[in-house]
Amino acid sequence: MxxxxxxxxxxxxxxxxxxxxxxxxxxxxxxxxxxxxxxxxxxxxxxxxxxxxxxxxxxxxxxxxxxxxxxxxxxxxxxxxxxxxxxxxxxxxxxxxxxxxxxxxxxxxxxxxxxxxxxxxxxxxxxxxxxxxxxxRSVDGSIPGKRFVHAYYDNLPDNVQFLIAKVAMKEGALMIDFEIDDTSPLDSGLLISLNYQLNRVDFYKRAKRQVNDFLGGLAVYIEQDYHSDKTNGVKTGLERNYHYHLKNSGINNWKTVLFQELMNCTEFCEGGFYTALNIEISKSVFIT
Ligand SMILES: [Zn+2]
Structure with missing residues (x-):
């Protein structure tokens, strides 16, 4: 995108x-x-x-x-x-x-x-x-509403957010959903195309699977941030990741919008990440 x-x-x-x-x-x-x-x-x-x-x-x-x-x-x-x-x-x-x-x-x-x-x-x-x-492969945009965004010609702005993540903690688990923001000021035709193409390529399911692996790889760093400055440490670490991906991958990259929401999820930051990321507290070398 x-x-x-x-x-x-x-x-x-x-x-x-x-x-x-x-x-x-x-x-x-x-x-x-x-x-x-x-x-x-x-x-x-x-x-x-x-x-x-x-x-x-x-x-x-x-x-x-x-x-x-x-x-x-x-x-x-x-x-x-x-x-x-x-x-x-x-x-x-x-x-x-x-x-x-x-x-x-x-x-x-x-x-x-x-x-x-x-x-x-x-x-x-x-x-x-x-x-x-x-x-x-076979999609050529000839059917109304069924068109992919053209990466060279369609004017996807890099300063308007249209991909959003919804993050919530439920019974210790992290629930994450991505969606296209229909209230975004983006051209309505482009919003229709984005919705169509992301459904067509199974983006939402693929992104959820990828988030699990991705956050699993970050677990040790999140835990370190927690031990250095508790909730504030986790939030600061997530915010640092947010700015890194915003700068390098853009405002509508899945990692950018993921960190944007995670850093504002208080339950996750104040220790919920332990259950969300399946970190076994008893094995943590940082627990004193
Ligand atoms: Zn792809």
Whole structure:
């Protein structure tokens, strides 16, 4: 759920030409095809990646469209256009959709099966994690309300919070839920897209599982903070983590919003973390 700058490329058509030339199979693009590809790329920029029949390039020869898709397969295997793949994936570390894990795959915002000419077009290539990519794959935004946010074109602000965490202690356990804040001043269309994509990639369940592991790894530090300055020590430690993630991962990263709520959960900070994080008090080396 982050906005990325458009990939920097000097000549997208030239990049396609490189992809079409291989050791065994190669396709020599004609000047006419080059012009038509340029028209499609320009139209993609104008529509900001939103679906249009023209972008499907059904007016182009099927052998040309197939050759471009084949070129992408080579990209995926790292044989051709390795630099293109590396450049797209280097743009971000976290998955641009869920932020839960790193982005190690490239998604075609408009799917290459239906939009073959966009198969190696940088602006259509979005870094995602494998799980989000699998869920996003066939979604092209043509059905109202069912659209993913475009990491390059949709204007996701970095100073407006739209992801929130709800934290509560219940019978010694920590209950955490994430949700999109429908009262956020964000554009209503974007809020609908965010809700759709997070449900589609199973973000809420995946985030809850990840929180357990993540906080488990922090348990020893939280306990140290408690022993140095009791409740205040825990709150200060959590606040320090909040500011770190706010600065490095943004206001809508799941870790940022988690710490934002945890540092204000008094029951957790004044000792509830022992049961919440399954810390066995009798084994604590700090207990005196
Ligand atoms: Zn993801």
């Amino acid at each position: 982050i906005k990325l700058d458009l990939p920097i490329f000097s000549n997208a058509v030239e990049e396609l030409r490189l992809g079409l030339i291989g050791k065994r199979k190669q396709y020599n693009m004609t000047l006419d095809e080059e012009i038509q590809v340029k028209e499609i790329y320009d139209q993609y920029e104008l529509s900001k990646g939103q679906t249009q029949t023209f972008l499907k390039a059904e007016h182009l020869d099927v052998s040309f469209r197939d050759a471009i898709q084949l070129a992408y397969k080579q990209v995926a295997e790292g044989k051709r256009l390795e630099k293109l793949r590396a450049r797209i994936l280097l743009d971000t570390q976290d998955c641009t959709c869920c932020g839960l894990v790193g982005s190690d795959t490239i998604d075609h915002y408009l799917p290459q099966e239906d939009y073959p000419v966009l198969a190696v077009y940088s602006s259509n290539l979005i870094p995602l994690c494998q799980k989000c990519n699998n869920k996003k």
